[in-house]
Amino acid sequence: MLKVPEHQVAGHIAKDGKLGPLVDDRGRFYKPLQGDARGENEAKFYESFSSNKNVPDHIRGYFPAYHGVQLVEASNGSGKLPHLALEDVVSGYAKPSVMDVKIGSRTWYPDVSEEYFDKCIKKDRETTTVSLGFRVSGLKVFDHLESGFWRPDKRVVLAYKVDGARTALRKFVSSNPLAENSVVPDCAFASEVYGGTNGILAQLLELKAWFETQTLYHFNSCSILMVYENESGGDERRRRARVKLVDFAHVLDGNGVIDHNFFGGLCSFIKFIKDIVESSENCCENGH
Ligand SMILES: O=P(O)(O)O[C@@H]1[C@@H](OP(=O)(O)O)[C@H](OP(=O)(O)O)[C@H](O)[C@H](OP(=O)(O)O)[C@H]1OP(=O)(O)O
Numbered sequence: 001m002l003k004v005p006e007h008q009v010a011g012h013i014a015k016d017g018k019l020g021p022l023v024d025d026r027g028r029f030y031k032p033l034q035g036d037a038r039g040e041n042e043a044k045f046y047e048s049f050s051s052n053k054n055v056p057d058h059i060r061g062y063f064p065a066y067h068g069v070q071l072v073e074a075s076n077g078s079g080k081l082p083h084l085a086l087e088d089v090v091s092g093y094a095k096p097s098v099m100d101v102k103i104g105s106r107t108w109y110p111d112v113s114e115e116y117f118d119k120c121i122k123k124d125r126e127t128t129t130v131s132l133g134f135r136v137s138g139l140k141v142f143d144h145l146e147s148g149f150w151r152p153d154k155r156v157v158l159a160y161k162v163d164g165a166r167t168a169l170r171k172f173v174s175s176n177p178l179a180e181n182s183v184v185p186d187c188a189f190a191s192e193v194y195g196g197t198n199g200i201l202a203q204l205l206e207l208k209a210w211f212e213t214q215t216l217y218h219f220n221s222c223s224i225l226m227v228y229e230n231e232s233g234g235d236e237r238r239r240r241a242r243v244k245l246v247d248f249a250h251v252l253d254g255n256g257v258i259d260h261n262f263f264g265g266l267c268s269f270i271k272f273i274k275d276i277v278e279s280s281e282n283c284c285e286n287g288h
């Protein structure tokens with residue numbers, strides 16, 4: 001039985017009769033192929049990537065597994081439509097905190113239409129894309145005090161400036177994201193989620209090392225999806241913090257050139273995460 005994903009935080013959402021992704025109960029995420037070139041392009045990317053022997057195995061894990069294009073009953077009732085059958089990155093998480101961060105200091109790329117360029121550059125300037133090299137696209141964070149999710153409205157998220165983006169990244173690893181603005185996010189899970197040998201920072205650094213040399217693809221308008229678990233259990237690794245790249249509708253061949261747009265944005269994003277890890281370590285060492 002297919003249903004609308006409970007933990008989708010950005011992009012086209014299946015509601016009010018609109019076409020959007022669906023999930024099943026076996027860990028698959030079905031993303032409808034957008035009718036224009038975007039759908040074809042994303043399918044082409046997954047086909048190329050999954051058979052590309054030049055992609056190292058440890059890098060494949062940062063991409064959702066791909067199970068081909070499948071005809072699936074669409075969310076908007078228009079019958080069977082082609083969908084990308086992907087690994088559902090959040091399946092297996094009971095109470096996941098999820099954040100989508102679009103990487104790059106521009107979302108447009110050479111040879112796009114004037115109309116698309118205008119739309120992109122407007123959004124890039126209005127958000128932190130131009131100033132920071134990334135923007136938060138959407139998030140939901142579990143609040144441990146209220147036992148519910150904080151899910152800011154899309155308009156609020158897209159209006160974040162530098163401080164707003166930094167606060168969102170701090171709230172993402174806090175137990176009190178729903179607290180009033182005057183209350184400082186406690187960053188209670190910063191060391192577990194962002195830090196540590198298997199944490200988000202370590203994963204981002206592994207990805208960065210690949211982007212330092214990879215010239216296979218240019219990941220225009222692509223996002224980093226971060227997820228971790230909030231359901232408590234005795235297991236040490238219970239947070240299961242993960243980084244995955246998603247949204248390849250605008251990926252181009254790299255043609256032997258470094259993807260400096262993605263690489264630069266990733267470095268900037270890493271600096272923000274690193275600062276949060278370091279300030280949470282200092283705060284614990286100093287006992288406050
Ligand atoms: O329609 P909107 O305003 O939600 O814009 C979509 C964007 O949402 P945003 O407003 O940035 O959160 C959306 O961004 P996210 O995936 O939400 O980061 C895409 O940029 C999407 O375009 P495309 O499928 O990548 O070509 C955008 O879709 P199109 O408008 O190009 O269909």
Ligand SMILES: Nc1ncnc2c1ncn2[C@@H]1O[C@H](COP(=O)(O)OP(=O)(O)O)[C@@H](O)[C@H]1O
Nearest residue numbers: 008009010011012029064087088089100246247
């Ligand atoms: N493989 C996946 N598993 C789980 N959630 C996903 C997956 N791919 C995308 N999502 C969710 O859907 C959102 C939008 O995905 P995206 O590919 O960017 O769609 P769009 O092209 O509509 O912008 C992401 O922010 C994330 O919440």
